[in-house]
Amino acid sequence: MPETDVKTWEALPNTSPPSESSTPSTSIIRPASAGTNGIVRIDGKHDAQSAIAAPQITTMPLDIAANVFASGLNGALRRTPKLECENVPLLGRVTFSPRWRPTSSGVRTTKLTFPDGMEFLPPPKSPEESENLKRIKPPKARGGSEREKPKPTRIKPPSDALSLEDRLFYVLQPPLETWLAGQELIMPFEPFPYQYEGIGWMFSQKAALLADEMGLGKTMQTITAIRLLLRSGQVRRVLLVCPKPLIPNWQREFKLWAEELPITTLEGDSARRNMLWNMPGVPILLANYEVVVRDFEAFGDDPPKYDLVILDEAQRIKNRDSRTAAMIRSIPRRRSWTLTGTPIENRPEELASLFEFMEVIPPRSNPDMKGLTQLADHYILRRTKDLVMSDLPPRLDRDAHLDLNPAQQHAYDTAERDGVIQLNEMGESISVQHVFELVLRLKQITNFDPLTGDSAKLDRLEADMEEISNSGGKAILFSQWTKCIDWLDEKLKRFNPLVYHGKVPTKKREPILSQFKEDPNCPLLLMSYGTGAVGLNLQFAGYVFLYDRWWNPAVEDQAINRAHRVGQKSQVIVTKFICNNTIEERIDRVLNEKRQIFARVLGDGDSTIASLSLNASEIFGLFDLKARQGEGTRKIAPKAEVESK
Numbered sequence: 001m002p003e004t005d006v007k008t009w010e011a012l013p014n015t016s017p018p019s020e021s022s023t024p025s026t027s028i029i030r031p032a033s034a035g036t037n038g039i040v041r042i043d044g045k046h047d048a049q050s051a052i053a054a055p056q057i058t059t060m061p062l063d064i065a066a067n068v069f070a071s072g073l074n075g076a077l078r079r080t081p082k083l084e085c086e087n088v089p090l091l092g093r094v095t096f097s098p099r100w101r102p103t104s105s106g107v108r109t110t111k112l113t114f115p116d117g118m119e120f121l122p123p124p125k126s127p128e129e130s131e132n133l134k135r136i137k138p139p140k141a142r143g144g145s146e147r148e149k150p151k152p153t154r155i156k157p158p159s160d161a162l163s164l165e166d167r168l169f170y171v172l173q174p175p176l177e178t179w180l181a182g183q184e185l186i187m188p189f190e191p192f193p194y195q196y197e198g199i200g201w202m203f204s205q206k207a208a209l210l211a212d213e214m215g216l217g218k219t220m221q222t223i224t225a226i227r228l229l230l231r232s233g234q235v236r237r238v239l240l241v242c243p244k245p246l247i248p249n250w251q252r253e254f255k256l257w258a259e260e261l262p263i264t265t266l267e268g269d270s271a272r273r274n275m276l277w278n279m280p281g282v283p284i285l286l287a288n289y290e291v292v293v294r295d296f297e298a299f300g301d302d303p304p305k306y307d308l309v310i311l312d313e314a315q316r317i318k319n320r321d322s323r324t325a326a327m328i329r330s331i332p333r334r335r336s337w338t339l340t341g342t343p344i345e346n347r348p349e350e351l352a353s354l355f356e357f358m359e360v361i362p363p364r365s366n367p368d369m370k371g372l373t374q375l376a377d378h379y380i381l382r383r384t385k386d387l388v389m390s391d392l393p394p395r396l397d398r399d400a401h402l403d404l405n406p407a408q409q410h411a412y413d414t415a416e417r418d419g420v421i422q423l424n425e426m427g428e429s430i431s432v433q434h435v436f437e438l439v440l441r442l443k444q445i446t447n448f449d450p451l452t453g454d455s456a457k458l459d460r461l462e463a464d465m466e467e468i469s470n471s472g473g474k475a476i477l478f479s480q481w482t483k484c485i486d487w488l489d490e491k492l493k494r495f496n497p498l499v500y501h502g503k504v505p506t507k508k509r510e511p512i513l514s515q516f517k518e519d520p521n522c523p524l525l526l527m528s529y530g531t532g533a534v535g536l537n538l539q540f541a542g543y544v545f546l547y548d549r550w551w552n553p554a555v556e557d558q559a560i561n562r563a564h565r566v567g568q569k570s571q572v573i574v575t576k577f578i579c580n581n582t583i584e585e586r587i588d589r590v591l592n593e594k595r596q597i598f599a600r601v602l603g604d605g606d607s608t609i610a611s612l613s614l615n616a617s618e619i620f621g622l623f624d625l626k627a628r629q630g631e632g633t634r635k636i637a638p639k640a641e642v643e644s645k
Contacts, residue, residue, distance in 0.1 A: 185227065188256055191220070194388040199224045201381050206335045207358035209314070211382040214341040214558050215539075215565025219250070222310065222339060223257045230261070230283055235307035235335065237283065241328065242312035244288035245531050248510050250312070251286070266291055270298075277304045289316055293327040305332040311357070314338035320353035320364075329357050341561070342554040343380065348372055355379070385564075395564045397574045400460055404446070404579055407454040412445045412582060439583055446579040447484050447548055457547060457577045458491060464575070465495050468543055469523045474516070475543035476525045478559045480550055485526045488547070496521050501528035513538070529555055538562040546576045549584055553591055 191199070195217055202208050202225040212218050229235040242250060247265060254263045266276050266287035273295055276285065296303055309331050311317065317325035336358045344350055351372050355361045360379055367375065404412060419438040423430055448455035461477070468475050479485050482501045489499050498516050500509060509531075516525045517540055525541070529550050541563040550556050556576075564572040578584050 185231075186259075187224075191224070192217075192388070194383055195221050198381060198383075199228070202337065203228050205337070205379070207337075207360050207379050209338045209340070209343060209354060209358065209380045211340060211343045211380050213382070213384045214561030216383060216385065216388065218339050218341070219253045219312075220257055222337070223254060226284070226308070226310075227258050227261065229308065237285075237306045238308045238310065239285050239287065239292075239306045239331065239333075240310045240312065241287055241289055241292050243316070244290065244506065245509065246312060247286055247288060248506075249536065254284070270295075289324055289328075292331075293324050296327045296330055303330065303332060307333070308335040308337065309333040310337045310339065312339045314340040314354055314357075315342055315350075317357060318350040318353050320356060325353055325357070341558060343382075351376070393564075393571045395560070395572045395574060397576070399576050399578055401578050401580050401585075402456040402460060404582070405449070405454040405456050405459075407452040408445060408449045408456060411449045411451065412442060415441055415445060416583075439587075442583040443548060444481065444484075446582050446584055447479070447481070448487065453487075453491075456579065458488070460577065461488075461545060461547070462492070464543075464545075465492070465524060469495055472520065472523075473543060474523055474525075474541040475545060476527060476538060476541050476559075476563060477545040477547055478527050478529055478556075479547040480529050481548070482528055484547065485528060488526055492524065495524045497524040497526050498522055499526050500531060501526075502531050504531075527559075529559055536562050537565065539565050542570050542572055544572065544574045546574070549576065549578070549587060551587075 198210060198212065198217075198221040202210060202221060210218050210221065212221075226235075226238055230238070240250065251263060251265065254261060261284055262282070263284050263286055264276060264279075264282045266273055266285055268276075273291065276282070277295065277299075309328075311328065317328050319325060338354050338358065340354075343354065348369060349366065349372075352361065352366055355367075355375055356363060356365075358379060360375060361367060403409075416438075419441065423434060423438065426434065444450070447457060465475065477488070479488070482503055485499060485501055489497055498512050500512050504512070512525075513536070516522055516538075525538075539562075544560050544563050546556060546559070550559075560572070560574050564574075578588055
């Protein structure tokens with residue numbers, strides 16, 4: 001902007017304002033000349049009365065810098081920005097969702113994201129549960145440092161997966177530890193490495209026989225594998241069949257290991273059961289063998305179908321000609337799993353019945369020993385405590401060899417002498433059942449004299465229980481006769497024994513076990529082999545008594561492992577009562593000679609799976625008798641000892 005001269009004027013002093021009547025005149029304002037010091041004169045005519053002095057004009061330079069005035073745009077640039085804040089929750093990394101093939105198919109995954117593994121241990125739900133939710137640490141490798149971690153468990157493809165797509169489906173899965181580390185699969189305890197292996201093996205198998213030794217966690221491995229199959233969409237309906245006394249145990253284990261899964265128990269009248277069989281949206285149905293057999297006979301040609309059928313204590317179908325085995329095989333299914341700690345009870349051929357249910361051999365086929373061994377390599381997974389549980393407290397077995405009391409000895413000698421004489425007098429009409437009845441009568445006398453009640457075993461038991469009771473320990477006693485258990489209940493009242501056998505109503509059994517665990521004044525539990533040998537967790541007991549011997553050492557092992565199992569913190573002492581110079585001593589000798597026969601099927605050195613029941617020739621041989629022709633290899637079933645479960 002150029003400089004300008006601003007002209008001002010000012011009135012001279014001693015002038016008066018013009019009157020209203022004065023004649024106006026024209027004044028001209030001119031710029032001041034250089035010699036007037038900025039003052040100029042204004043010439044004009046003036047009224048006489050109102051002479052107005054000519055204004056004095058003064059000029060002065062104004063050097064004012066020109067600034068850019070604030071425009072709307074500049075104001076916008078200087079305006080404080082307006083921020084709008086919105087709270088957006090930060091989502092964690094999505095849990096790995098593997099590429100499964102659901103039963104309905106049609107879903108494809110084109111990308112896999114493998115999350116980093118994390119160590120997960122949920123806090124206890126309440127202080128009362130903190131004792132039950134303690135973390136079980138896997139055993140450290142021998143000779144290794146504490147920082148060494150077990151190798152990750154990879155899911156191996158099953159042997160019958162031949163196509164590249166099927167094999168890649170399993171090979172590309174992340175380690176099982178990574179998968180189970182997600183918050184969506186809460187584990188109350190950290191599984192042992194061998195349990196991870198079992199879970200991964202079952203997950204990939206359509207036909208599987210988990211034959212881990214009792215106490216290694218077959219139930220937990222099975223439940224976790226079911227969870228994975230349900231979450232991946234590979235199965236939608238699961239039928240789990242078990243003996244009736246084990247249903248409460250399965251309900252309790254599902255609540256512990258898979259609380260999110262709804263479990264339905266098949267019970268009630270036929271109308272209610274039929275409704276439960278056909279009810280949609282029931283992922284897991286729990287039933288006992290007797291109900292399944294009865295209902296599937298009524299279904300006829302339209303039975304309900306299942307994606308997975310699991311048999312607990314699968315030795316219940318070892319006789320492939322039985323009604324139970326036939327009905328179980330008739331269940332329509334896509335996967336077949338079996339659980340048992342004793343896959344062989346009487347003879348290796350019993351495996352054929354289990355393999356037939358698993359649909360890995362043709363119906364009614366009879367593989368030879370070599371064929372059974374090959375099938376076992378593919379479809380049976382078995383681990384023993386000696387192999388995987390190096391940190392499990394030891395089990396101490398001791399045989400208490402006792403001499404009969406005088407009254408017992410007299411009763412025993414009389415019964416044996418008269419019985420053998422009677423058998424010899426029968427001649428050719430003698431049968432194995434006649435000999436078997438004599439064996440049972442003699443075994444009962446070794447427990448106690450039926451006339452006087454004298455018992456060498458009772459005397460020894462009372463002495464041991466005095467020490468156990470005073471030390472605050474817990475003991476379990478097994479017998480094959482309910483009559484003997486009731487007799488012991490009367491004789492041992494001062495120890496407040498609890499009774500648990502087949503005649504005890506099912507609804508009362510759980511309270512009995514709870515009282516045995518929690519009541520310090522109840523140190524002794526009297527159990528029968530039939531109800532107490534399978535499916536119960538009694539690892540808080542440190543003593544086991546076998547009051548009389550079962551025909552099958554495998555059943556005895558199952559009974560012992562109710563106490564000697566995962567969770568046991570102290571040594572388990574097992575006492576077997578054997579009366580000298582009696583039928584018990586002879587049977588024990590024969591069974592020990594046969595114990596290694598079945599190890600060839602499931603692995604060298606593993607003789608815990610054999611039932612080793614005596615055949616007819618061996619039963620006759622107990623009394624130096626000879627079996628009739630055609631009966632020498634016949635197996636003997638203890639019908640007189642079978643009790644209601």
